[in-house]
Amino acid sequence: MLTSLQNPFVKxxxxxxxxxxxxxxxxxxxxxxxxxxxxCAVDYPLVSVCCTEQWLANHQFLWESLRLKAQRTDIVSAExxxxxxxxxNPDGVIATATRLNPQTKLPxxxxxxxxxxxxxxxxxxxxxxxxxxxxxxxxxxxxDSVDLDHPKVLRASAGQWFRLPMAVSDDxxxxxxxxxxxxxxxxxxxxxxxLTYWELxxxxxxxxxxxxxxxxxxxxxLGIADKQVNIPLQAGVESVNxxxxxxxxxxxAERQQR
Numbered sequence: 038m039l040t041s042l043q044n045p046f047v048k049x050x051x052x053x054x055x056x057x058x059x060x061x062x063x064x065x066x067x068x069x070x071x072x073x074x075x076x077c078a079v080d081y082p083l084v085s086v087c088c089t090e091q092w093l094a095n096h097q098f099l100w101e102s103l104r105l106k107a108q109r110t111d112i113v114s115a116e117x118x119x120x121x122x123x124x125x126n127p128d129g130v131i132a133t134a135t136r137l138n139p140q141t142k143l144p145x146x147x148x149x150x151x152x153x154x155x156x157x158x159x160x161x162x163x164x165x166x167x168x169x170x171x172x173x174x175x176x177x178x179x180x181d182s183v184d185l186d187h188p189k190v191l192r193a194s195a196g197q198w199f200r201l202p203m204a205v206s207d208d209x210x211x212x213x214x215x216x217x218x219x220x221x222x223x224x225x226x227x228x229x230x231x232l233t234y235w236e237l238x239x240x241x242x243x244x245x246x247x248x249x250x251x252x253x254x255x256x257x258x259l260g261i262a263d264k265q266v267n268i269p270l271q272a273g274v275e276s277v278n279x280x281x282x283x284x285x286x287x288x289x290a291e292r293q294q295r
Contacts (some may be wrong), residue, residue, distance in 0.1 A: 038088070038111075038112045038113060038114060038115065038294040039062050039087070039111050039112070039113040039117055039254070040085055040113070040114040040117060041082070042096040042116070042117060043119075046085075046111070046129045046186075047113070047117055047120070047121060047211060049062070050066075050085070050087070050121045050131070050133060051120060051121050052066065052204075053066050053121075053133065053232075054066070054123050054169070054188070056183055056184055056187070059136065059184070059186065060136075063135060063136050063187035064084060064133045064134065064135060064136060065094045065133070065136055065188070066121075066123065066131060066188045066191075067083075067108055067131065067132040067133070067134055067191060068122055068123065068124055068127060068130075068131050068133075068134060068191075068192060069093065069127070069128050069130065069131075069176075069190060069192065070092075070096065070099070070122075070128055070129075070130055071195070071196055072191055072192065072196055072198075072216050073086070073099075073103070073130060073132050073197030074099065074196070075105060075197075075198075075200075076134065076199055077099075077102060077103070077197050078199070078243065079199045079200065080106075081115050081134060081199055082106075082108040082134060082135050083103065083106050083108070083132050083133070083134050084107065084108050084109065084133045084134055084135055085107055085108060085109040085110070085132065085133045086104075086107045086109070086110045086112075086131070086132045086133075087109070087110075087111050087112075087113045087118060087121065087130070087131050087132075088100065088104045088112060088113070088118075088119070088129055088130040088131075088254070089112070089113060089114070089115050089118050089129045089130075090091075090112060091115075091129060092128070092129025092130050093112060095288075096130070098167065099119055102133070107132065108243055111275065118130075118131060123188045123189070126190070129211040136186060138187075139185060139203070139204060139205040140202070140203065140204040140205070141205065141206065141207070142204055142212075143174070143175040143177065143202055143203075143204050144175075145150070145215070145221050145242065145244075146174060146242050146244055147173070147174030147175075147221070147242060147243070148171075148172070148173045148174055148239070148242075148245070148290050149173065149174055149175050149176070149177065149216070149221070149242075149243070149244045150164065150168055150173055150175075150176045150177070150245050150247065150283060150287070151176075151177040151178070151206070151209060151213065151245070151247070152164065152176070152177065152178045152179065152180055152247050152248075153179045153182075153209055153246065153247070153248045153249060153255060153258060153273070153277075154179055154181050154189060154248065154249040154252070155178065155179075155182045155183060155247075155248075155249060155250065155279060156182065156183050156249065156250060157183065157250055157279075158183045158184075158187040158188075158189035158193065159189055159190075159193045160193075160250065160279050160280045161178070161182065161183055161185075161187075161190045161192040162189060162191065162192060162193020162194040162195075162198070162277065163193050163194075163195070164176070164199045164280050164283045165198055165201055165203070166189070166193065166194050166195050167196040167280065167284045167287055168197075168201050168215075168283070168287060169194075169197035169200055169201045170197075170221075171287035171290070172275055172291060172294075173287055174202065174204070175201065175202035175203060175204065176201060176203045176204075177203075177205075177206050177209065177212060177244075178203070178204075178205055178206070179203050179205075179206055179231065179246050180206065180207045182205075182206050182290065185198075185203060185205065185214075187274055188234050192260045193271055200276070205241060210257055210258060210261065213244060213246065213258065213261050214261060216244045217244075217261065217263070221240050221242045221243060221244045222238075222243045222244070222263050222264065222265065223243075223244050223261055223264075224237060224239075224243055224244070224246065224261045224262060224264045224265075224266060224286075225245075225246040225247075225249065225254055225258065225259055225262035225264075225265050225266075226246075226254075226264040226265070226266055226268060226282060226286075227254075227266070227267060228260065228265065228270075228276070229265075229267070229276055230265035230266050230267040231267075232265070232266045232267070232269055233266060233267055233268075233269055234266040234267070234289055235289050236266070237264060237271045237289075238293075239289060239290035239293050239294075240285075240293055243290065245283075245286050245287075246261075246262060247279050247282055247283055248279070249279075250252065250279055253276075263281075266286075268282060268285060
């Protein structure tokens with residue numbers, strides 16, 4: 038059992054809480070039973086797994102599977118697990134996995150979502166989960182958004198991170214113009230728009246644009262949009278959370294499909 042916080046391996050994993058270290062080590066953290074089960078379900082390559090004795094006693098079958106999948110498995114003390122976790126109350130297991138080079142393009146079909154400079158990892162993870170739930174074909178994020186493999190993004194996605202096609206765009210304007218050229222309708226939200234989001238035809242291939250939590254979409258992307266729609270708000274309310282906006286539009290598209 039690993040019990041020392043000074044153990045070189047433990048120190049190496051603790052460093053993965055930093056974005057810089059995740060890039061340098063080319064690894065990221067998977068925290069919690071559900072997330073690790075989701076990774077196993079799609080055979081995502083695991084590098085190491087650490088668990089407590091208590092977790093092992095309750096998950097013997099999963100542990101045996103992880104021993105076959107991961108390059109290294111260790112039993113650690115509860116203190117060590119708390120130290121390497123980013124959550125306040127970890128459930129007893131943490132894994133590391135190899136960072137894969139993100140896609141840069143997705144097929145221009147169905148319903149796509151594109152996010153510009155989204156910074157909150159909880160928002161991004163929630164949007165990933167909602168995209169999967171509503172049947173979106175995929176998700177683009179701009180390269181200046183929060184890292185896709187930020188631990189909180191993964192947790193907030195509730196395992197859907199491994200199932201939703203996602204791509205990182207170095208030039209979201211060019212990406213949108215390419216989708217537009219291939220016949221996709223480009224839609225953005227704007228408080229000044231006269232069309233409400235439920236009046237929009239979402240049965241055709243559509244790319245929905247959503248912007249930064251504070252600044253919204255850039256003027257350049259707003260100018261690319263074929264249609265702008267508003268989300269009606271009561272007086273005195275300036276906006277809704279970006280993850281809520283995404284859910285409203287995604288589920289309106291799902292409603293129209295049905």
